[in-house]
Amino acid sequence: MVHDIARSEAPSMLKEVALYTMELLAKSNVLCEQSLRTHKLFDEMMLFIVDEKSSMRLQTRSVSLLLALVSKNSVGQMLLRETGCLSILQKFFRETLTKSEIDSSNESFEEKYLLWYRVCKTLGAAVNNPQNEENQKICCSTLSHVQTLLEGCVKPEIIHPLCLFIGLSVAGNPPVQKFFTYLGGLDVLADIFTKLVGDSHQNISNTKMAVTVTIAMEACIANNPPGSIVLGKHHIVPKLLTLLFLENLDSEEKTLVLITLGCCIESCEESLCLLLQNNGLELIVDSLSESHSEIVSIVVSIVQHKCKIFADKLLIQLLAHVLQEISAMENEGQALGCLKKTKITPFKREYKEQGLETDGNVGDSLLRGNDQEKDLPKQLSDLDAQLYHLPVNDEFKSQLESPEGLESASCLSSKWEPIGRSTQKSLKEV
Known part of the structure; x- marks a missing residue:
């Protein structure tokens, strides 16, 4: 009956109520979710979204219902792609909210922002949890617009959803990680993180945003050595140490920062050197060994392992240099002997x-x-x-x-x- 009201010729406000009711039913009951998760319903929601006569509130409710049917559901992710809803959502993500509107925050910003926010969350649910590599590949083109919106932006209402989307889009997908790094997206994240950490002592909101950016950076560099090298060039490790020892972080947030720190030093010698130069390992062990014993032990193990590899590499280089010098001295001695023995001058x-x-x-x-x-x-x-x-x-x-x-x-x-x-x-x- 509720579904019939939503697709009838009823007033727009009544349709919005029907869609909201269906969304709550899908979230609260598995049987309701399964009965609503059909190819036909996805087609109907897509028509509501693209119809020029639809109000922005009706479009937002349609996207919210799709989000409820896609979240943590591989079948919903597949239906979103096969019905063409995924492409429509990408288009709305690029066009609903522009960089100029974010900067100016005009009167229509709040209404547009709500639609844009729902679209962003639905795209994130479509690509991960569970991970959907095909949808990640399709949404890869959206990352360039994400980078544009992030440049120079420090508004939490923009940074939080975008960083969440980045983390879900690149997680566990090396080609997408490399593509985002190639675009310069990781450089943009590093610049934002640097600015947020610099202001974190005076602003708790910036501290929380810095943790959010940390999660996105970790997703970009996990099992991606080139990404770790990019963060090494930005000297991210000392800033992570600064963030780690702020008093207004809870244990879960510190754990997230530690995980990112471990990923940085695992694949980048420059980051490892920065950690040691800033006495980071001793600070971590002394301050966090009790509350984060497991994560701290992992970080310590990574540091010890990388230091051994680094020392072995230096030893090999030293031996090669010594052998080269010995060979040069031998060649010089042979040349002098030849000069003494020669009879033609x-x-x-x-x-x-x-x-x-x-x-x-x-x-x-x-x-x-x-x-x-x-x-x-x-x-x-x-x-x-x-x-x-x-x-x-x-x-x-x-x-x-x-x-x-x-x-x-x-x-x-x-x-x-x-x-x-x-x-x-x-x-x-x-």
Whole structure:
């Protein structure tokens, strides 16, 4: 009977009451939920949502009924996708509330916000609890709009639902985690978290929002090392320590912060170093070991394990460096040995190019003197003879017979004559 009233030609206000009654019945009774969770009802709700004649209150009630039928129910998640309601909800999520309306908070903001909030919660229920990877993949495109709404926003009514949606969308899905990180969404979360922690001492609301952002960051970096590296670059660990020891956090909230801290140091050496530099491990053990023994022990185990890996890596690098230095010293020693044993020096190569031959190393002969030094004048005389008795062809002879040729010959003679003599003289002086 209630369902018949909702789809009749009754006034909009009466339809709203009927939809609200069906929502309460679905939440309170499993049999009612099963009888309402039909393909037909999902189609009817989609028509209410897209109908331009529907009031915003009627649209909100329709979305709320879908939320009751989808929450913690894989069949409802499937029906939402197969009927096309999921795509419609994504469209409303992008268009109902814009960044400018959030910043200005005009008169229509409250009414629009209620519809937008219900849509956001329904999308979150559609992708997780239980996890639905197919719906997560479809809603992946919505994350870019989520990032746009978050940029520069510190309003709790916006941050809380968006962070909840992010956490549900990326949880347990590495491709979606990487996509959100690639978009820069994790950087935006880190910036918001940094700002909230900076103001947390003066504002309890900012402290609670910081915990909410912490949950979203943990979902993004769990089993996702690239995400942990992004948070490491933002130096999130010292800020997590600051948040962890605030007095206005309860034990459950501190546990959530500790879990995020563990995920940060598990996959990022920079975050581990920041924890140790800020004396974080000792503070955690001393302050929280009694109230959070299990979580604290897990964090301590992670730190010990990562420190061992880090130390082993440093040891391997040190050994590799030592071996490289030893190898370089050995190569240098071999090179010096070769220089001592070689019999050809640059001096000897130069003499060979000029046509001089020596029996030994010129450098050695200069040191020893004796026979090889005595042979140098004779070798230089032979070189002079070669220079003065160059073979002359017919063309060259004709040039010599002409006056110009004689002049050229004299030039040639003057050019070659000093070379042998000056060389001989200089070498004798040596």
